[in-house]
Structures are given as C-alpha cells and as structure tokens.
Amino acid sequence: xxxxxxxxxxxxxxxxxxxxxxxxxxxxxxxxxxxxxxxxxxxxxxxxxxxxxxxxxxxxxxxxxxxxxxxxxxxxxxxxxxxxxxxxxxxxxxxxxxxxxxxxxxxxxxxxxxxxxxxxxxxxxxxxxxxxxxxxxxxxxxxxxxxxxxxxxxxxxxxxxxxxxxxxxxxxxxxxxxxxxxxxxxxxxxxxxxxxxxxxxxxxxxxxxxxxxxxxxxxxxxxxxxxxxxxxxxxxxxxxxxxxxxxxxxxxxxxxxxxxxxxxxxxxxxxxxxxxxxxxxxxxxxxxxxxxxxxxxxxxxxxxxxxxxxxxxxxxxxxxxxxxxxxxxxxxxxxxxxxxxxxxxxxxxxxxxxxxxxxxxxxxxxxxxxxxxxxxxxxxxx
Amino acid sequence: xxxxxxxxxxxxxxxxxxxxxxxxxxxxxxxxxxxxxxxxxxxxxxxxxxxxxxxxxxxxxxxxxxxxxxxxxxxxxxxxxxxxxxxxxxxxxxxxxxxxxxxxxxxxxxxxxxxxxxxxxxxxxxxxxxxxxxxxxxxxxxxxxxxxxxxxxxxxxxxxxxxxxxxxxxxxxxxxxxxxxxxxxxxxxxxxxxxxxxxxxxxxxxxxxxxxxxxxxxxxxxxxxxxxxxxxxxxxxxxxxxxxxxxxxxxxxxxxxxxxxxxxxxxxxxxxxxxxxxxxxxxxxxxxxxxxxxxxxxxxxxxxxxxxxxxxxxxxxxxxxxxxxxxxxxxxxxxxxxxxxxxxxxxxxxxxxxxxxxxxxxxxxxxxxxxxxxxxxxxxxx
Numbered sequence: 039x040x041x042x043x044x045x046x047x048x049x050x051x052x053x054x055x056x057x058x059x060x061x062x063x064x065x066x067x068x069x070x071x072x073x074x075x076x077x078x079x080x081x082x083x084x085x086x087x088x089x090x091x092x093x094x095x096x097x098x099x100x101x102x103x104x105x106x107x108x109x110x111x112x113x114x115x116x117x118x119x120x121x122x123x124x125x126x127x128x129x130x131x132x133x134x135x136x137x138x139x140x141x142x143x144x145x146x147x148x149x150x151x152x153x154x155x156x157x158x159x160x161x162x163x164x165x166x167x168x169x170x171x172x173x174x175x176x177x178x179x180x181x182x183x184x185x186x187x188x189x190x191x192x193x194x195x196x197x198x199x200x201x202x203x204x205x206x207x208x209x210x211x212x213x214x215x216x217x218x219x220x221x222x223x224x225x226x227x228x229x230x231x232x233x234x235x236x237x238x239x240x241x242x243x244x245x246x247x248x249x250x251x252x253x254x255x256x257x258x259x260x261x262x263x264x265x266x267x268x269x270x271x272x273x274x275x276x277x278x279x280x281x282x283x284x285x286x287x288x289x290x291x292x293x294x295x296x297x298x299x300x301x302x303x304x305x306x307x308x309x310x311x312x313x314x315x316x317x318x319x320x321x322x323x324x325x326x327x328x329x330x331x332x333x334x335x336x337x338x339x340x341x342x343x344x345x346x347x348x349x350x351x352x353x354x355x356x357x358x359x360x361x362x363x364x365x366x367x368x369x370x371x372x373x374x375x376x377x378x379x380x381x382x383x384x385x386x387x388x389x390x391x392x393x394x395x396x397x398x399x400x401x402x403x404x405x406x407x408x409x410x411x412x413x414x415x416x417x418x419x420x
Numbered sequence: 421x422x423x424x425x426x427x428x429x430x431x432x433x434x435x436x437x438x439x440x441x442x443x444x445x446x447x448x449x450x451x452x453x454x455x456x457x458x459x460x461x462x463x464x465x466x467x468x469x470x471x472x473x474x475x476x477x478x479x480x481x482x483x484x485x486x487x488x489x490x491x492x493x494x495x496x497x498x499x500x501x502x503x504x505x506x507x508x509x510x511x512x513x514x515x516x517x518x519x520x521x522x523x524x525x526x527x528x529x530x531x532x533x534x535x536x537x538x539x540x541x542x543x544x545x546x547x548x549x550x551x552x553x554x555x556x557x558x559x560x561x562x563x564x565x566x567x568x569x570x571x572x573x574x575x576x577x578x579x580x581x582x583x584x585x586x587x588x589x590x591x592x593x594x595x596x597x598x599x600x601x602x603x604x605x606x607x608x609x610x611x612x613x614x615x616x617x618x619x620x621x622x623x624x625x626x627x628x629x630x631x632x633x634x635x636x637x638x639x640x641x642x643x644x645x646x647x648x649x650x651x652x653x654x655x656x657x658x659x660x661x662x663x664x665x666x667x668x669x670x671x672x673x674x675x676x677x678x679x680x681x682x683x684x685x686x687x688x689x690x691x692x693x694x695x696x697x698x699x700x701x702x703x704x705x706x707x708x709x710x711x712x713x714x715x716x717x718x719x720x721x722x723x724x725x726x727x728x729x730x731x732x733x734x735x736x737x738x739x740x741x742x743x744x745x746x747x748x749x750x751x752x753x754x755x756x757x758x759x760x761x762x763x764x765x766x767x768x769x770x771x772x773x774x775x776x777x778x779x780x781x782x783x784x785x786x787x788x789x790x791x792x793x794x795x796x797x798x799x800x801x802x
Contacts, residue, residue, distance in 0.1 A: 068716050068718060069680070069681045069716055069717030069718030069719075069723065070716070070717060071681075071705060071708060071709050071712075071717065074701070074705075082699075082701050086512050086698075086699070086702070089506070089692055089698075090505070090506060090508070093505050093506055093695070094505050095505065096500075096503040096504060096505065097490065097503055098487045098488055098489045098490060098503075099487070099488045099490075099502075099692075099693055099695065100485070100486070100487050100488075100692075101483075101485065101486055101488060101691075101692045101693055102485050102692060103482070103483065103484050103485040104482070104483055104688070104691070104692075105480045105481070105482050105483075106480055106481045106482075106483060106685075106688045106689055107480045107688065108479065108480060108481075109684070109685035109688075109747070110683065111683060111684055111685060111747065111751060112685075118478075120481075121478040121479055121480075122478060123472070123475050123476050123477065123478065124471070124472060124475060126472070130468050298451070299451045299453075301492065301493060302491070302493055302769070303488075303491035303493060303494075303741055303742070303769055303770045304741055306486070306488045306489065306491075307488055307690075307693055307741065307742060308689075309483075309486070310471055310481075310482075310483040310484060310486075311481055311483055311689055313475070313481065316468075316471075317464075317468070319456070319464050319468075320468070323453060323456075326453060327453050330453075334450050334451055334452070335451030335452060335453065336450060336451030337451075341451065359685055359686055359689065359746055359747055359750060360685070360689060364741055364767075365491075365493065365741055365769055365770075368741060368767040368768065368769055369493060369769055371766075371767070372766075372768070372769070372787070375766075375787075375791070376787070382764070383765045383766065383767060384753075384754075384757075384765065385746075385750040385753070385765060385767055386750065386754070387684070387685055387747055387750055387751055387754070388685045388747075405754070405757075405758070409757070
C-alpha cells in the first residue's frame, strides 16, 4: 500500500501505466481464431435463426437468456467484484414499514462502517467529526496533504439511494478520494428518509456549502459524489445557481442517480447484469418514493437532469459498461456538453454501479479516482 | 437540411443545444412513480428469486431472456434505428467460397453506394476520383469549405470489417464528415480480402499517408475512421511511428475494431442487443480470418490495441451504450490515457455499432460528428 502514502504527483507527472496491473493490459501473446466445432456452429445458427424471428418486426429488442463470463480484460480484483453474486439484502430490500427500513439501514450501515474503518486504517486516513453551520459532517485528512493542495478542500455527498449510509458508513468514497488525491475532504452526513425526506438532505448540503464557500476561496473548492451523492451534487449546483451563491471550481460525478424515474436505456439493457443495483425494481423505486415523499420526481432539485446545466462548473464523469446507470451518466455528459460545459467522460470495462467505491483497491478504481484527481488539479486554484 | 449548408462555426460558437431535437431532451413534465400492481410485483419477485438462485455462486452472470423497449431518451430518428431488425444478410453472412464472398460484397456495396450517392446529393458534397501514390481514393469537398479549414485535410479509412464497402460504398462516413466539418476529406479505397488480405490495405493507407504528409503540413492533417476503419487508423499510427514518419495532428476513432479476437466484455453483454453487428460469431470471426489470412491476430498492425500507444496524437473516441464494441472503445480510451495521450471519450445513448454512420441525419449523429469537428478544430493548425 506504499503508493497510497506518497503525496500525489502533479497531473502531468501521474504515471497511468503504473496505475494499472499488467493483468489488465492487453498482452501480445499469439492470437488465433477458435474455429467453432460443427456442434457449436449448429447451436449458434439455431439461436441466430430464432433471434432473427423474434426480432423480425420493428420494435422492442428480444434478447435470449445467457450466461455471461467474467471478462478477461480487467484486473483480478475487478474480476472478483464482477464474479460476485447480487448484494443481499441491499439490492431488493423491501421492509414492510418505517421500523423495518430503519433496522435495515442501521444494520447495513454498521457493516459498511466496519469496512470503512478498516479502509481508513489501511490508508492511514484521519477522520474528525465536525459540525458545519449546524450540520454534521466528517473531515478526512490524508497522511500527507500534497503541497499544491494545502488550501484546497473537496466537499463530498455520499451515495446510497438517499436511504443508506448514514454517519460514518457514508465516508467510504471520501476515504479513497483523500488517499488518492492528497486533499482534505469534507463529507456531509445529510439527513435522510424515512424521518427526513426531501428537501432535508439538500438543505443540509446547502448549509455546508454556504459556510464552506464563505470561509474559503470557492476557486479552491471541489464537489464530488456518486450515485445519489452525484444527484445531490448536481442538485446543489442548480440551487447554488438559483440562490446566486459562488460555484465550486470543479465537479466529479460518478454514475449519477440524477433521474429518480426509471429513465435511460441501460436500466433495461444492464438489468440483471449489474450486480450492485441489479434492477430499478430492486430498491430504487422504493428509495425514490421515500425520498420524494409525494413530490414531483421530475422536480430538478430531486432529479437534476431536468434542470438547466448552463454555467455549470467543469465536470468529470465516470461509469462502467455494466452499470445500470450508464445511460444516466452518458445522458448527463451529453447535456453538459450541449450546455458548453467542460465535461469529460470516463467509462470503465465491466464495472457495475459504484464498483470503484466498493472496491477502492482495484487498479481500475485507482485509475478512476486518479482521473478525478487530475481533473480537480487542473481546475482548482492552489 | 439548411443547417448542413451553413459553413461550420468555430468550436466555441457551436450551439450544442441546437444540435439536438427537443424530443431527446429530458422534458420537465410531472414525474410520478408507477406503483407496480400486485401481479407485476409477484412476477418481479419470482424473477428476482430465480435470478438470485442462478447467480448465488461466484462466476459468470446469468441473465434472463428479455424484451427491451426502444428507449424514450433518444430522438425519433435514433429510436427508428434502434427499433430496426438485425441487418440481413450482412450480420451473419457466411458465403461458402471466395466467389460467394465477392458476390455478397458486390451486392451490399451496390446498395450502400446508392444510399451514399443520395446522401451526397442531399448534403451537396462533391466527390472526385483520385489516385494518390498509386492508390485509389476519393476527394470529398463540402459545399462551403470553412475559412479556417481551407488548408486542412482529413484522411479517412472506411469501416466494413476489412471486407465490405469497396469503392464508393466506403465514403458514406466521409460524406457526413465533410458536411459537418466544412473540411475536405480524402477517403482511401484500400484493397481488401479475399483477393488482398493483410497487409495490402494497410500498405495502401500508408502510401496515401506518406504522399499526403509530404505534400501538406502534417499539423493541418487529421485522420479518422470507424470500426475496421478505426482499427486501420490506429494501425497506421503504429506504423507511422515505427517508420519515423510525421504524425497527423489529431485522430477521431469511432467504435474501433482494434482487436480481431473476441476480446471485451460487451462482445457478450451487448450480444443480440446491438442490431448492426449482433454477434462476433455473425460475420466478424470470418472477416478476421479473411483479413489476417493465417497471421497472428494479435500482431499490433492487425489488432492495434496490442501496440504501444505512447506518443499517439490527441484522439477523440465515440461509441454507444448498445455497441458490441463499447468495451473495445473504452479499453482503447483507457490505454491512451495511461499513455498520457490527450484522449476524449463520447458515448451515446442507445446507439449500436456505427449507428451514426448509418443514420447520419439523426441529431445524435450530428452531435457526435460535431464533437469530432470541435476536436479537430482544436488540434489542427489552420
């Protein structure tokens, strides 16, 4: 883990080759065509014929049941993540009442908090409980704050469908980011449903942003988050614009849940393939209902993809080819580009939703965080 | 089609909002949760349970048979492309002999040439047959060459699995690019199998590059291509580096077939979903065999992803979420980034392989070409 302890290098000096293990580099061994056996050929031809029939008319695409191998094109650590069964009980949690939700959130949070503390220890990250403008938050400090970043700060909104990851369970992504960036992180422990639906969480994040942007030069501040955390960050920018507050210098958005309706092609194409969220009907629909609490799901403060992206700060986005929210990521990227925002997209082979948050030590996760760090380093003042 | 006839604006002035039809913008109508009926809920729970069982062990991912709707998140023209049946006979062509291949290539080429001539007429593009250094090519001139591009030229390597699109059938992508860029295009009509396997086509492209780079300032030259054309362009750069020739100023790479072995997760995850290539076992395996003609498929001049990407020119890449070659696109992007190349990725909702080449008038295709134009405008000298 020595690499984590080194202060991060400046953008130009980051060695991307070193960020990836040889196992996931294409290796130039002999490549020969595997001629199909007559049986394989017959099986394929029968499937092709039935697929042609099932798709002979214009309309929905029929795809057959399949067993999809773990790809050879990623690192062993990412292969291990891809091979894992669906996450139980999180993926299709369906508690019968508020008490059931609270118990579930508490139990999952305790598991995640344990893993987070282990990661903090492993990466030598210091965590401090703080209260900013009346809102609970965590300040994470890397073992070495890099010299160019000593006046910089990144604000973090955690993911978890606006339901999961209260308290220290919410800082796992921040721990990785602190380690990879050499920048201090302020992670907001915003209020969540069932007790505190929208707009409580957004209100909390706005309070933290206001106080932080007053006490610091906003040009030295970045904002980041993944999943619901990315949706929250985008909603914050909309509200910051509406309220005439100063914008952060840059934004990092991972696999954004910025549309709480089931909108986007990969909600269907990657259903049952993404092993983290698995299906919108697993728990996202219930999380959406608990968060919006009867409000219009297309309110831009709830589903910020419906908002106005003009004058957004420079934004880097990330997703994976198996991500249920790949469509939302690329739709967000496109809408930012159409609004003339400096927006940069990175998509990683085989990753499901928030794979890099759950598997921070995989070389591809490190590569993803390093892209975000490069982007912040480019856009944040020193 | 008035927009095509206008000279393209400079990068900063390109209006991305105008590039997309309102139908594909997320519209802020009321969003409400569709509560599942008890029957829907029971069906989902049964499927979830059987999926949990099928995936309870670490390993391949089992996905069920599904009917996937045409997404609401794209323009009507792209919806129409997504709804189309698989392309017959191209997708699973399997001629029994060389004569059969030649007849197929000829017949498909004639169809494509007709469509290409219609597009040329529609976009008011002038085409000239030329011979460069002994190699046949086409020079395409837009109705108005934009002032900043009057000394610029883009070299084009066409796609078609190194088998399809001889002669004028190969210029369809160039026609669109000429219209969207206001830059002259030189499209190489390189030799192809069965008569001329590797390295004939690459030799031809290199001859054109050498002569063009001698007669022009290479800083004013760009290179682009999609599918096999993208693989060819990447192989050209490897060989240009090996031979110490001057590099083009920038590269545009669409959904690259830069690994002729079936390598990359989306060859499986997007199999039967992509309605253009459909499956590697459709015809790509046969095309690979005809092109390589017994040589090592992992020879970097055949599968350039196995080559050294250091010192590549700035590169913009594009793919779609349903693209069978999405993995190759993102793996190529990542490898370029790790080699510290200025590489930019754009992924489009719902697009299958080369959707933008086949449907050049869809607003998303225009948006994709416009990104490439912006990139060339940024990196090519005037």
